Amino acid sequence: MxxxxxxxxxxxxxxxxxxxxxxxxxxxxxxxxxxxxxxxxxxxxxxxxxxxxxxxxxxxxxxxxxxxxxxxxxxxxxxxxxxxxxxxxxxxxxxxxxxxxxxxxxxxxxxxxxxxxxxxxxxxxxxxxxxxxxxxxxxxxxxxxxxxxxxxxxxxxxxxxxxxxxxxxxxxxxxxxxxxxxxxxxxxxxxxxxxxxxxxxxxTKLLQPAQANIIELINLLRLQASTESIEEVLKKDAGLAFNLMRLINSAGFGLTREVSSFRQAVMFLGLKKLFRWAALLLTATRDGGPPPAICQTAVVRGRLMELLALQADMSEEQADQAFVTGLFSLLDSMLPLPLAPALALVTVPEAVSSALLQGEGPLAELLALAKACESSDDVAFHLAARSLQLSSTQINSAHLQALAWTDRLADPL
Missing domain, CATH: 3.20.20.450 (EAL domain)
Structure with a gap:
């Protein structure tokens, strides 16, 4: 297209x-x-x-x-x-x-x-x-x-x-x-x-990803890159991730089961359809959308929570869910909607929904810890760290890794 x-x-x-x-x-x-x-x-x-x-x-x-x-x-x-x-x-x-x-x-x-x-x-x-x-x-x-x-x-x-x-x-x-x-x-x-x-x-409203990220995704798809490489691009742009999950779980797409992870979405859609979707997204999006700082904060938060989940000996599935929780925790800032109806537009695991809407479960504790890292709230930091049995050294190291990872994604050269 x-x-x-x-x-x-x-x-x-x-x-x-x-x-x-x-x-x-x-x-x-x-x-x-x-x-x-x-x-x-x-x-x-x-x-x-x-x-x-x-x-x-x-x-x-x-x-x-x-x-x-x-x-x-x-x-x-x-x-x-x-x-x-x-x-x-x-x-x-x-x-x-x-x-x-x-x-x-x-x-x-x-x-x-x-x-x-x-x-x-x-x-x-x-x-x-x-x-x-x-x-x-x-x-x-x-x-x-x-x-x-x-x-x-x-x-x-x-x-x-x-x-x-x-x-x-x-x-x-x-x-x-x-x-x-x-x-x-x-x-x-x-x-x-x-x-x-x-x-x-x-x-109508679209959550608009950065056009550079759409182009990068299109180039990867042209090269028939691995699922892991494609998943990395989706992870670095909340707009890309949201739009894909919104599409694939819509009644208009016609799947009989819900898709709740980026990897599943890529596998279900396939490279050919994913390429067409990305081309359409590039055509439909325009300048504007949420401020870049909000999107970057969401990506850092998601990566930090993913790393902390692994540090806390959670499963890989829980670590994936931790990333989704962090990435979508700022949907209400990206869309002109409160968080609950914004989240209802996409399908997320129950653990993610509980963390974001009820503040319950281990993912909610990870989110509280990520927010404490952003705000330098020492009291919240130590409460969450104690609950997750993570040391300050582990948390600070993960935070630095998340920041560095996000910077590399934004400027791969």
Whole structure:
């Protein structure tokens, strides 16, 4: 992915409900409402979906309903679709305008491939025209625009669709009770429009990693570096770590089990998908985000806690959890959210959650000790050291190692 998008392209996302005849929400259509989205392009498609997956706000855009996403034909071949859960996604395929049948046939293989992968396809009522006959059998949904279809044409198209396809019909642009009754009487059972709900806007938020770290990750992935090398890059940037854990545990990614460590995330995602994710992240992030000092403090804290856990004879798994605890302990400073809802955006082990939110367990003691090292709080330092049975020499040595390690990560040369 080489497309670059300006900073202002990070969108405000709007959702509009699609409901059934029982007034139950079955899905949402996503819209890009940012000023940058004046044109619908392949790049804007990618940014819209990526931002919805990575959104770090208190409202979950993705949820568990079907997501209807407008696509361009160019974006259908984009690697970002590999990062989605096909079972949840409906790709809205645009018509080609007044086009020759050869063009329709030329697009058929990629549409068939997407459907074979599990994506559902939606088309507007143009798919009922004879020129689009090759696409009709692939249609899972057909949208009927009541703002342009008079009642007599609507009836003809509904009858044709019911005879020649298995697609569910969606009456869109429903703005009056009469629109609803007209479509409903003729057998349409899915509806979308202002009569039911206007699009609701979500001001999206991304926790932005340093672009230099994203580029380093991309270069490692190009070289097919080891899992350990990739994990090291994730460890040095809280934004990278948070975004990856946010993505891989989202409903939109479709995993059946929770992932709670960076190593697991790398193994589950694989180098190819991880490369695509990093490229998308590079495209979507912009200058700004949390101050670098906060991010550096989080990394130092995580490394210090990891080293102290090993000094305290904890297991390697507990040491990994100690690093995650330290790294994510400042999420509330990085995001405009309190710590509990910020932490709820990612999946962490129960021990990490207990330490951060309840101040309980050995990880909480390590966190208290790390904070005492930062603030030079002698009383807290000695209380935590005594509880963990660590000497001042061990702690000070680990602190120096953590600082040196973080400095090396920031300036590997």
């Amino acid at each position: 080489t497309t670059t998008v300006p900073a202002s392209a990070t969108p405000m996302i709007a959702r509009q409900a699609i409901i059934n005849h029982l007034n139950q929400v079955v899905g949402y259509e996503l819209f890009n409402r940012s000023r940058a989205a004046l044109q619908h392009t392949a790049a804007s498609d990618v940014i819209l979906v990526f931002t919805a997956l990575s959104h770090a706000g208190s409202e979950d855009i993705i949820g568990t309903k079907l997501l209807f996403v407008n696509c361009t034909h160019e974006s259908l071949a984009g690697g970002h679709l590999d990062l989605l859960n096909p079972a949840q996604m409906v790709l809205e395929i645009p018509s080609l305008g007044h086009t020759a049948s050869e063009e329709v046939s030329a697009r058929l293989p990629i549409l068939a491939q997407l459907r074979a992968q599990g994506f559902r396809l939606a088309f507007n009522h143009s798919v009922l025209e004879s020129a689009y006959a090759p696409w009709l059998q692939l249609a899972d949904f057909i949208k009927l625009d009541l703002s342009v279809l008079p009642p007599d044409q609507l009836a003809v198209r509904i009858q044709y669709a019911q005879r020649h396809s298995k697609a569910q019909l969606i009456a869109e642009k429903i703005e009056t009770q009469q629109h609803f009754e007209t479509a409903s009487r003729q057998g349409v059972q899915l509806f979308q429009g202002y009569w039911f709900a206007r699009p609701s806007v979500v001001h």
